[in-house]
Amino acid sequence: MPTERSAPSTPQHDPVVGTVRRSTIGLVLVAVLAAAAVAAVAVEPVDAQGAVTGPWLRVFEGLLVVVGFVGLRFTVRVATARREWAAFSFLGAAGVMAVGSLVLLTDDPALAGHFKGDVAQNLPQLLAGPLAACGVLLLSRPVRGFVEGTRLVLDGVLIGCGVSVVVWYLALQPLSEAHYGPQGAPSMAIAYLALDTIAIALGLMAMLRVSVPLRRNVLAAVVGLCWLMVGDALRGFEFLPPGIPELSASEACWALGIASLAAAVWIPVGGATEERPRHTWWWWSAMPYFFVIPVAAVLVSAAVRGDLEPEVVVGAAVIIALLGLRHVLTLSENVALTDRLTATVRGLEHRAAHDELTGLLNRTGLIRRLDGMRAQQEEGRLCSVGLVFIDVDRFKGVNDTLGHAAGDAVLRAVAERLRTVVAADGADAARFAGDEFVLLLPGVGEPAGVLARAQDALDAIERPIPLDDGGEIVVTASAGVTIATRLDVGEAMVREADIAMFEAKSGGRARIEVFEEDLRQRSEVRMEVEQDLRRALAAPDSQFEVHLQPLALLDEDRLWGAEALVRWRHPEKGMVLPGRFLPVAEESGMIVPLGDVILAEACAAAVAIPGLIVSVNLSPRQIHDSKLVATVRQTLETQGLAPARLCLEVTEDILVDDRTITVLENIQGLGVRVAIDDFGIGASSLRQLRRIPGAVVKIDRSFLENIDGERGGDDRVMVKALVSIAEQLELEIVAEGIERQSQLEIVRDLGVPIGQGWYLGAPQRAAAFVTERGGRPLVRRTPRR
Ligand code: C2E
Ligand code: CA
Ligand code: CA
Numbered sequence: 001m002p003t004e005r006s007a008p009s010t011p012q013h014d015p016v017v018g019t020v021r022r023s024t025i026g027l028v029l030v031a032v033l034a035a036a037a038v039a040a041v042a043v044e045p046v047d048a049q050g051a052v053t054g055p056w057l058r059v060f061e062g063l064l065v066v067v068g069f070v071g072l073r074f075t076v077r078v079a080t081a082r083r084e085w086a087a088f089s090f091l092g093a094a095g096v097m098a099v100g101s102l103v104l105l106t107d108d109p110a111l112a113g114h115f116k117g118d119v120a121q122n123l124p125q126l127l128a129g130p131l132a133a134c135g136v137l138l139l140s141r142p143v144r145g146f147v148e149g150t151r152l153v154l155d156g157v158l159i160g161c162g163v164s165v166v167v168w169y170l171a172l173q174p175l176s177e178a179h180y181g182p183q184g185a186p187s188m189a190i191a192y193l194a195l196d197t198i199a200i201a202l203g204l205m206a207m208l209r210v211s212v213p214l215r216r217n218v219l220a221a222v223v224g225l226c227w228l229m230v231g232d233a234l235r236g237f238e239f240l241p242p243g244i245p246e247l248s249a250s251e252a253c254w255a256l257g258i259a260s261l262a263a264a265v266w267i268p269v270g271g272a273t274e275e276r277p278r279h280t281w282w283w284w285s286a287m288p289y290f291f292v293i294p295v296a297a298v299l300v301s302a303a304v305r306g307d308l309e310p311e312v313v314v315g316a317a318v319i320i321a322l323l324g325l326r327h328v329l330t331l332s333e334n335v336a337l338t339d340r341l342t343a344t345v346r347g348l349e350h351r352a353a354h355d356e357l358t359g360l361l362n363r364t365g366l367i368r369r370l371d372g373m374r375a376q377q378e379e380g381r382l383c384s385v386g387l388v389f390i391d392v393d394r395f396k397g398v399n400d401t402l403g404h405a406a407g408d409a410v411l412r413a414v415a416e417r418l419r420t421v422v423a424a425d426g427a428d429a430a431r432f433a434g435d436e437f438v439l440l441l442p443g444v445g446e447p448a449g450v451l452a453r454a455q456d457a458l459d460a461i462e463r464p465i466p467l468d469d470g471g472e473i474v475v476t477a478s479a480g481v482t483i484a485t486r487l488d489v490g491e492a493m494v495r496e497a498d499i500a501m502f503e504a505k506s507g508g509r510a511r512i513e514v515f516e517e518d519l520r521q522r523s524e525v526r527m528e529v530e531q532d533l534r535r536a537l538a539a540p541d542s543q544f545e546v547h548l549q550p551l552a553l554l555d556e557d558r559l560w561g562a563e564a565l566v567r568w569r570h571p572e573k574g575m576v577l578p579g580r581f582l583p584v585a586e587e588s589g590m591i592v593p594l595g596d597v598i599l600a601e602a603c604a605a606a607v608a609i610p611g612l613i614v615s616v617n618l619s620p621r622q623i624h625d626s627k628l629v630a631t632v633r634q635t636l637e638t639q640g641l642a643p644a645r646l647c648l649e650v651t652e653d654i655l656v657d658d659r660t661i662t663v664l665e666n667i668q669g670l671g672v673r674v675a676i677d678d679f680g681i682g683a684s685s686l687r688q689l690r691r692i693p694g695a696v697v698k699i700d701r702s703f704l705e706n707i708d709g710e711r712g713g714d715d716r717v718m719v720k721a722l723v724s725i726a727e728q729l730e731l732e733i734v735a736e737g738i739e740r741q742s743q744l745e746i747v748r749d750l751g752v753p754i755g756q757g758w759y760l761g762a763p764q765r766a767a768a769f770v771t772e773r774g775g776r777p778l779v780r781r782t783p784r785r
Pocket of ligand 1: 678739
């Protein structure tokens with residue numbers, strides 16, 4: 001294809017600007033040639049057939065076609081194959097018109113019969129309209145499928161037929177009858193007119209469909225078609241004797257038609273970024289129907305006058321048949337469209353109410369279902385609804401340690417199991433958010449029934465979940481239960497179950513809690529604490545202080561270390577102990593930034609007392625924080641504390657998880673000590689201790705409570721056993737909760753080397769602790785995070 005596509009752009013030469021300049025030159029040339037052709041029509045002689053006989057008109061027409069071809073070479077820049085073919089169609093149309101006007105020159109009246117000659121001679125010229133119409137259709141946006149294409153062509157044919165019948169009846173037929181008598185009807189005229197109007201109709205429809213950048217090109221082509229039709233129509237009147245005019249207006253129109261088609265090729269494609277207008281002109285697409293109305297009028301009038309010609313009848317019959325066909329097509333298109341629309345709407349509705357990952361109802365779907373149940377309840381068809389709120393325990397840890405793909409697999413597995421649990425009796429399962437699920441149990445009135453289903457759900461969740469990498473994971477979940485005999489607002493019910501679930505979590509996880517009113521109060525208190533905590537953390541002056549409690553070497557009555565214990569100096573409530581706010585901090589994730597502050601202050605205090613080991617508590621959330629090890633390393637560096645002087649305490653519960661053991665190993669890898677806090681009351685086994693060599697084991701204070709009493713024998717045996725195990729495994733042992741001299745003596749006699757408790761020293765503000773023990777003044781450097 002002779003096109004010039006995106007020439008490489010250099011700073012000196014902008015191809016777009018170049019194209020625009022060339023287009024201007026081309027269009028000016030076209031305009032000059034068109035004016036010259038019209039002038040030639042005016043000055044050159046006209047023969048008896050109404051054709052211009054001088055040579056110059058033909059020369060200018062030929063030149064217009066040539067200029068058009070040159071334009072094809074230069075202007076098709078935003079070229080698509082479609083545009084090239086369209087340009088070829090325009091030039092083809094212009095070409096056959098030029099050839100046709102040459103034919104007019106020949107003396108042979110049969111050949112010159114642009115109006116009355118053989119079909120064979122007229123055929124090339126008849127092609128001009130359809131060719132140009134093809135061009136505009138090609139330029140407009142591609143036709144979608146056979147049906148749309150057929151409808152488009154039908155529309156054009158319908159309009160063409162309608163116009164032809166009317167023009168025939170009103171003008172051509174009476175005129176030709178007047179001049180030639182009933183036999184001499186110029187039948188070819190109707191063919192020209194029909195084809196011209198069909199082409200123009202298609203052109204107008206293309207105007208509607210075309211994208212903005214190509215609109216001017218299509219417009220120029222349609223204008224060309226209009227000139228063509230006007231020329232053909234005028235020719236009819238000129239040709240009728242004695243109408244031979246001095247000036248052949250039809251020739252001028254044809255020349256202008258050729259010029260417009262050449263211009264359609266030269267006009268540059270513009271504004272490629274513009275959008276097509278959004279609105280649809282319904283009346284435009286209904287155009288074929290409008291054109292039928294005058295045909296009906298013609299039929300009626302002809303019937304009344306009794307001159308119903310076969311041409312009119314055939315034309316009308318063709319129109320009716322086409323109209324029927326077009327209607328069938330439109331209907332089938334509509335049916336297909338409606339089907340697509342229905343499917344889309346259904347899909348959207350489903351998606352709006354369902355969760356993409358698990359396919360369960362989502363929050364919207366759940367609330368909708370609850371609303372539906374409320375309606376049922378109001379009609380008396382439903383007595384009560386049980387609702388179970390389920391939250392996967394420590395799900396964030398799964399995501400953080402195993403990745404989101406594993407997290408998704410867990411959620412899908414949980415959803416699948418919940419689906420099975422609710423499979424019967426119209427119950428529903430929903431994914432409320434993240435790792436939160438809700439079971440809706442309509443008609444389950446008594447708590448025992450709901451509790452049983454909740455327990456089934458938790459049991460199902462606890463079965464091992466296979467992972468893609470071939471491994472397995474076991475997760476637990478906590479559940480809150482509520483029963484409504486009168487549904488008010490669905491969301492309130494979910495909230496109640498959520499509160500109960502939170503209680504289950506706080507109570508140690510993997511449990512079920514039933515909602516009661518006082519839970520709501522507790523939950524409100526918790527909310528208040530959470531908001532206070534958030535404000536305190538954001539406040540410029542820290543409200544949190546670290547207190548230190550001594551850890552003493554029992555044999556030598558000397559300081560071994562100190563445990564850092566956080567206190568919250570609340571501006572209104574005074575000193576708040578960790579038991580009041582740490583669970584909230586843990587649940588909300590605020591423990592992580594708070595923990596960073598505590599760690600930094602504790603390290604700063606340890607630096608002030610030479611040789612002191614500072615022990616800092618880590619909550620589960622902190623252990624699962626992927627940045628923990630980096631933060632610890634960073635803090636030690638910033639504060640300038642040797643790693644061996646820091647000990648991090650974790651509760652033994654977290655030891656059941658292999659991945660947290662890896663975290664502990666990494667911490668030990670830094671040279672930092674690890675302590676197992678509250679040992680003996682949690683869920684780990686002694687076997688786990690072997691995996692963290694060198695750890696400090698802090699015997700829970702419940703072992704010491706009665707160790708000096710009458711029934712303290714068992715506790716003494718336990719402590720003794722722990723001491724010997726610790727010796728075997730090279731662990732350090734600490735006894736917590738020494739409140740009396742007697743307790744101290746017993747644990748010392750049992751061989752416990754280190755002790756902690758009020759008897760040995762209560763927690764005390766870090767600064768006071770340091771001063772009392774002759775340390776350097778406390779200098780706290782700001783932590784990085
Ligand atoms: P824990 O780690 O077992 O800390 C020891 C708790 O026992 C402290 O309570 C301490 O004041 C108390 N205690 C000390 N000696 C005695 C005694 O002789 N008898 C009795 N009955 N209690 C004694 P506290 O400070 O209220 O801390 C409670 C818990 O809060 C801690 O238990 C620890 O799990 C957590 N915690 C405290 N500070 C932090 C912290 O900075 N970060 C984290 N993550 N948790 C902390
Ligand atoms: Ca502790
Ligand atoms: Ca403890």
